[in-house]
Amino acid sequence: MVKSLTINSTKEDAPDYLKYIGKKVLFITVCAVALLLVALFALSLGSANLSVAEVISQILSQSGIAWSIRLPRVLVAVVAGAMLAVAGAVMQCILKNHLSEPYTLGLSQAAAFGAAFAIVFLGAGSTFSNAKDAVIVSNQYTVALCAFCFSLISTAVILVLTRLTRVSPEAIVLSGVVMGSVFGAALTAVQYFASDVQIASIVYWTFGDLSRITWDNLALIGTASLPVLIYFIYNRWNYNALDAGIDTASSLGVNVNRHVIVGMVLSSLIAALIVSMMGVIGFVGLLAPHMVRRVIGSDNRFVLPASALVGALILVVSDTIARTIIAPLILPVGVITSFMGGPLFLYILIRGYRKRN
Amino acid sequence: MDVKVHEVLAILGPNGAGKTTLLKCINGLLKKKIGIIMVDEEDLSKLTKTEVAKRIGYVPQRAEVPKITVFDSVLLGRKPHITWDASTKDIQIAKDVVSRLGLDALSLKYIDEISGGELQKVQIARALVQEPKVLLLDEPTSNLDLCNQHRIMATLVDVVKRNDLAAIMTMHDLNLAMQYSDKFILLKEGKIFAAGSHEIITPKNIGAVYNLSVSVANYLGRPIIIPI
Numbered sequence: 290m291v292k293s294l295t296i297n298s299t300k301e302d303a304p305d306y307l308k309y310i311g312k313k314v315l316f317i318t319v320c321a322v323a324l325l326l327v328a329l330f331a332l333s334l335g336s337a338n339l340s341v342a343e344v345i346s347q348i349l350s351q352s353g354i355a356w357s358i359r360l361p362r363v364l365v366a367v368v369a370g371a372m373l374a375v376a377g378a379v380m381q382c383i384l385k386n387h388l389s390e391p392y393t394l395g396l397s398q399a400a401a402f403g404a405a406f407a408i409v410f411l412g413a414g415s416t417f418s419n420a421k422d423a424v425i426v427s428n429q430y431t432v433a434l435c436a437f438c439f440s441l442i443s444t445a446v447i448l449v450l451t452r453l454t455r456v457s458p459e460a461i462v463l464s465g466v467v468m469g470s471v472f473g474a475a476l477t478a479v480q481y482f483a484s485d486v487q488i489a490s491i492v493y494w495t496f497g498d499l500s501r502i503t504w505d506n507l508a509l510i511g512t513a514s515l516p517v518l519i520y521f522i523y524n525r526w527n528y529n530a531l532d533a534g535i536d537t538a539s540s541l542g543v544n545v546n547r548h549v550i551v552g553m554v555l556s557s558l559i560a561a562l563i564v565s566m567m568g569v570i571g572f573v574g575l576l577a578p579h580m581v582r583r584v585i586g587s588d589n590r591f592v593l594p595a596s597a598l599v600g601a602l603i604l605v606v607s608d609t610i611a612r613t614i615i616a617p618l619i620l621p622v623g624v625i626t627s628f629m630g631g632p633l634f635l636y637i638l639i640r641g642y643r644k645r646n
Numbered sequence: 647m648d649v650k651v652h653e654v655l656a657i658l659g660p661n662g663a664g665k666t667t668l669l670k671c672i673n674g675l676l677k678k679k680i681g682i683i684m685v686d687e688e689d690l691s692k693l694t695k696t697e698v699a700k701r702i703g704y705v706p707q708r709a710e711v712p713k714i715t716v717f718d719s720v721l722l723g724r725k726p727h728i729t730w731d732a733s734t735k736d737i738q739i740a741k742d743v744v745s746r747l748g749l750d751a752l753s754l755k756y757i758d759e760i761s762g763g764e765l766q767k768v769q770i771a772r773a774l775v776q777e778p779k780v781l782l783l784d785e786p787t788s789n790l791d792l793c794n795q796h797r798i799m800a801t802l803v804d805v806v807k808r809n810d811l812a813a814i815m816t817m818h819d820l821n822l823a824m825q826y827s828d829k830f831i832l833l834k835e836g837k838i839f840a841a842g843s844h845e846i847i848t849p850k851n852i853g854a855v856y857n858l859s860v861s862v863a864n865y866l867g868r869p870i871i872i873p874i
Contacts, residue, residue: 540704
């Protein structure tokens with residue numbers, strides 16, 4: 290016992306640490322306020338521009354375009370952005386790889402294949418012939434479950450590679466690229482058996498798009514995401530221990546294998562749910578945690594909630610840009626996030642290479 | 647093998663003798679095949695990982711350096727005692743240890759900005775805030791310059807002597823081990839070749855374990871090993 294270690298304790302130290310913690314809490318508060326303001330702004334923008342007062346009025350009266358069309362879209366962008374970011378932050382921690390996120394590891398592509406498979410072969414979608422809503426998902430649970438099952442395959446490959454062979458971070462991402470290519474090819478094969486209308490929808494889907502979101506989708510993704518988010522935040526100390534090294538984490542009582550496996554499975558679940566409803570949205574899980582770590586460091590007590598807010602912010606902003614940049618045409622949101630995330634991915638890759646050499 | 651409170655035990659042996667493996671078996675990081683490890687008459691194999699972490703602090707050979715501050719890195723050692731978040735008591739214990747090891751000035755610096763010697767102190771501090779009964783250190787002075795090697799060892803011995811604590815460490819530097827340890831184990835090919843106090847440090851034992859001819863001189867009552 291270290292009972293006698295109460296030596297030279299200075300009361301002057303306490304304000305410093307509290308001040309330091311306060312800065313991180315302030316950053317999280319600023320992110321939350323920014324998200325609220327940006328969400329209100331996003332609700333006001335579109336084919337019919339509304340004032341913020343009109344937006345609030347329509348939401349309160351539960352009527353109008355702001356309530357029926359834009360609010361579910363913005364809310365799902367908040368939930369999906371937050372969850373992709375947190376999943377990315379957790380994956381980067383448990384795999385000890387700063388390039389990890391559902392998209393770079395091929396989880397999203399596997400889920401996209403699973404979703405397409407459910408629609409084309411399991412009859413989980415009904416076919417219409419009008420433009421981008423060509424496939425209406427009649428059974429979102431089957432689609433989500435199928436997406437989850439296939440994303441687990443990608444997860445298993447990544448886990449085997451990291452746990453058994455201890456390959457380099459770049460090799461893990463390369464294996465993610467391989468998984469992405471394999472499932473991309475499988476998706477193409479599915480299209481071979483699909484009707485013209487289904488093909489159009491699947492292709493559109495692979496870019497990631499929030500236009501098909503309904504309140505039911507929001508309810509499902511919100512219900513599934515909340516316990517996962519709570520689980521991740523509850524384990525923030527365990528993730529900090531894992532950041533300090535596997536031996537250190539084990540010696541601090543952390544069950545490393547359990548946290549790696551559960552973390553990866555839950556991240557796959559989130560990726561699968563999001564892909565089954567919105568398609569592949571890449572790089573949010575890379576962008577948000579890296580931006581946050583640059584500002585407030587790697588302490589997961591703050592990184593996880595801050596990443597959630599920044600991820601939500603990124604997706605809401607990206608979707609607003611996608612809706613308005615070439616209005617009345619709407620770009621898929623995945624295009625915008627990829628334009629932002631791609632350069633960052635290359636930067637991290639080059640920085641990691643320079644560090645080792 | 648038996649270590650008492652206030653004692654420092656050095657595990658010595660050539661590369662591949664099993665020093666780190668033995669340390670990891672004690673800590674439960676590796677599963678042992680035979681034997682019982684007891685702390686205060688409690689069989690560690692019957693305790694949960696968290697319970698073991700409250701009794702044994704471990705300082706690994708290589709530290710990973712995430713972008714967190716010295717204080718947060720030390721506070722992380724309270725993990726086995728934390729349920730939801732660090733309490734005022736946890737923070738106070740971390741502060742006391744940070745002060746005790748002279749890390750006050752660095753406490754809000756990121757650990758990727760401090761020197762190797764300071765980082766080693768941070769690792770020892772983290773293990774200490776676990777409030778363990780036994781401290782395990784895997785080559786605590788590797789990659790440190792001469793000055794920092796002695797500073798770290800002096801700090802370690804001071805901490806062990808002042809608290810109800812025992813330390814077990816693996817060492818490559820025999821003379822450093824002679825200066826700061828009370829007991830020794832000579833490991834050869836995974837087995838204990840000799841165990842005891844300074845009296846086991848003989849040219850014959852060292853020669854047999856390291857496959858090297860040495861002469862053992864005496865300086866201020868402790869052996870000095872000189873390769874021939």
